[in-house]
Amino acid sequence: MIKRILYTLLIMFPVLASAQINTDRxxxxxxxxxxxxxxxxxxxxxxxxxxxxxxxxxxxxxxxxAKINLDDFQGAESDCSxxxxxxxxxxxxxxxxxxxxxxxxxxAGAIExxxxxxxxxxxxxxxxxxxxxxxxxxxxxxxxxxxLDKLIAISPRYTKAYLMRGEVDLKQKDTLAAEKDFGxxxxxxxxxxxxxxxxxxxxxxxQRYKDAEADFxxxxxxxxxxxxxxxxxxxxxxxxxxxRGAMSDYDIAxxxxxxxxxxxxxxxxxxxxxxxxNRAIQDFNFVIEMEPDNMMAIFNRGLLLDQTxxxxxxxxxxxxxxxxYPNFLLGYQYRAQARKKIGxxxxxxADEFKVLKAQLDKQNGVDxxxxxxxxxxNDKTRKKSDKNMNNYRKIVVADNEEGEEKYxxxxxxxxxxxxxxxxxxxxxxxxxxxSAMM
Numbered sequence: 001m002i003k004r005i006l007y008t009l010l011i012m013f014p015v016l017a018s019a020q021i022n023t024d025r026x027x028x029x030x031x032x033x034x035x036x037x038x039x040x041x042x043x044x045x046x047x048x049x050x051x052x053x054x055x056x057x058x059x060x061x062x063x064x065x066a067k068i069n070l071d072d073f074q075g076a077e078s079d080c081s082x083x084x085x086x087x088x089x090x091x092x093x094x095x096x097x098x099x100x101x102x103x104x105x106x107x108a109g110a111i112e113x114x115x116x117x118x119x120x121x122x123x124x125x126x127x128x129x130x131x132x133x134x135x136x137x138x139x140x141x142x143x144x145x146x147x148l149d150k151l152i153a154i155s156p157r158y159t160k161a162y163l164m165r166g167e168v169d170l171k172q173k174d175t176l177a178a179e180k181d182f183g184x185x186x187x188x189x190x191x192x193x194x195x196x197x198x199x200x201x202x203x204x205x206x207q208r209y210k211d212a213e214a215d216f217x218x219x220x221x222x223x224x225x226x227x228x229x230x231x232x233x234x235x236x237x238x239x240x241x242x243x244r245g246a247m248s249d250y251d252i253a254x255x256x257x258x259x260x261x262x263x264x265x266x267x268x269x270x271x272x273x274x275x276x277x278n279r280a281i282q283d284f285n286f287v288i289e290m291e292p293d294n295m296m297a298i299f300n301r302g303l304l305l306d307q308t309x310x311x312x313x314x315x316x317x318x319x320x321x322x323x324x325y326p327n328f329l330l331g332y333q334y335r336a337q338a339r340k341k342i343g344x345x346x347x348x349x350a351d352e353f354k355v356l357k358a359q360l361d362k363q364n365g366v367d368x369x370x371x372x373x374x375x376x377x378n379d380k381t382r383k384k385s386d387k388n389m390n391n392y393r394k395i396v397v398a399d400n401e402e403g404e405e406k407y408x409x410x411x412x413x414x415x416x417x418x419x420x421x422x423x424x425x426x427x428x429x430x431x432x433x434x435s436a437m438m
Contacts, residue, residue, distance in 0.1 A: 023049050031062060039066040057087035061096070068100055076100040091121045098130060107134040123154045132164060141168050159185040163198050170202065178202055193223035197232070204236060212236040227257040231266065238270070246270060261290055265297065269393065277304045295321050296392045299331065311338045321389065328389045329355050 030045030046063040049056065064079030080097035083090060094117035101110040114131040121127065128151035135144035148165040151158065162185040169178035182199035189195055200215035216233035223229065234249035250267035254260055268283030284301040287294060302317030318335040322328060336351035 023052050026052075027059060027062075030059070034062060034066055037069070039069045042066045055086060057083045057090060057093075060086070061090060061093050064093070064096055064100070068096060068103075071103075073100040073103040077104070089120060091117045091124065091127075095127060095130075098127075102130070102134065102137075105137075107137050110134045125151060125155050125158060128154065129160065129164070132161075136164070136168060136171075139171075141171050144168050157188050159189045159192055159195055162188070163194060166198060166202070170205075175202065175206065190218075191222060193219040193226065193229070196222070197226075197229055200232065200236070204232065207239070209236045209239040213240070225256050227253040227260055227263065230256070231260070231263055234266065234270075243270065243274060247274075259290075261287060268297075268300065272300065272304055277308050280304050281308070293324075295324050295389065296394075299389065299392045303334065306334065306338055311341045314338045315342075325389050327358070329358055330390065 026045050026048050030042045030049065033039075033042035033045060043063055043066050046059040046066070049059040050063070053059075060079045061083035064076040064083065067073075067079060068076035077097050077100040080093045080100065083093045084097070087093075094113040098110040098113035098117070101107070101113065111131055111134045114127045114134070117127050118124065118131075128147055132144045132147035132151065135141070135147060145165060145168050148161050148168065151161045152165070155161070162181045166178045166181035166185070169175070169181060179199065179202055182195065182202060185192070185195040186199060196215045196219040200212045200219060203209075203212035203215060213233055213236040216229055216236060219226070219229045220233065230249040230253035234246040234253070237243075237245040237249065247267070247270055250263055250270065253263045254267065257263065264283040264286045268280045268287065271277070271280035271283060281301060281304045284297050284304065287297040288301065291297065298317050299321045302314045302321070305311075305317060306314035315335055315338045318331050318338065322331045322335065325331070332351040332354045336348040336355070339345070339348040339351065
């Protein structure tokens with residue numbers, strides 16, 4: 001939460017008058033500590049007021065606000081509930097409790113809070129924004145679009161509503177409506193990097209790579225330190241065979257965000273393609289350190305180690321992948337070749353026999369890829385990107401098979417703070433990078 005939000009709340013919701021000057025004073029000190037983001041100290045002061053006058057609503061509300069800043073979402077929800085019980089007409093208490101519930105994935109409960117808050121403040125942009133967000137997270141796209149339509153009717157120049165509605169359009173496979181919404185957002189605010197980046201993502205999906213790059217250029221001009229925009233522009237450049245430009249974008253992105261998983265993975269693929277094997281290995285080492293079970297990265301590193309003459313290292317990586325995917329025949333083929341190079345002819349023969357048997361089984365109508373019950377159960381824990389190991393040379397970013405986007409955009413559908421400002425987060429464009437580089 002930013003100071004301006006807290007300041008707005010302090011003005012909008014003054015402390016109730018008290019007959020005792022001491023509690024007024026303690027309450028004022030607590031709010032002052034809250035303003036200066038000393039949340040633990042502010043809680044201590046609010047505790048004193050609650051102990052002295054437990055019937056007051058304000059100290060519970062402000063303590064809940066402090067707790068949500070400390071990521072104590074259950075505590076924040078509980079305090080806001082206490083505040084609402086004492087004064088059910090404070091809109092901000094419903095808003096903060098809604099935020100706390102969102103953080104606990106209780107979207108239905110958050111929607112209940114927002115519906116109640118709208119009874120008292122029907123044109124509150126932040127409430128409509130957050131309610132639409134909750135419906136998106138519930139995959140209630142029809143309801144989300146209805147909320148966003150109402151939000152746009154209330155505030156026709158609120159660009160984030162068009163961006164969110166554009167995202168809903170994409171979920172509903174309506175690319176024409178999405179482009180219209182993103183275009184409207186650009187028309188309203190040409191100086192918002194997110195508007196350009198959103199349309200650029202759509203154009204990447206439409207394989208309009210030149211147009212996408214042009215939109216990313218605008219976004220970068222407006223937000224020069226957003227690593228995600230550089231990574232996505234690299235993809236647009238790659239598909240136009242501008243490998244030098246793509247490499248430059250990956251380098252810049254990783255200069256901004258040295259720990260960016262996608263940046264290292266994609267740059268590793270590109271370095272491998274241009275023959276910079278040793279530095280590609282460095283990138284995949286980084287990826288594997290972050291995700292030790294990323295079989296695609298391990299197999300790619302195995303290929304690179306093989307090419308640089310580290311056959312034992314390559315065999316180790318191939319074996320790791322084969323142990324995880326016993327029917328990945330290409331792994332056996334590469335491991336057989338590497339074993340021959342180190343004189344392990346017996347091991348190479350075993351690998352080649354495995355491949356030959358699988359080919360014969362296929363000719364006889366036996367599916368070599370059929371998994372046992374145990375393998376099927378274990379497979380539930382694997383990433384969607386790993387389901388088909390033949391895609392090992394693809395850019396893989398989003399992992400949302402179970403409904404979770406590990407590298408999702410934080411700005412798209414970001415929780416609206418208690419004013420109407422959305423703070424775009426660093427990797428706002430990453431979900432697009434699913435296209436194959438090779």
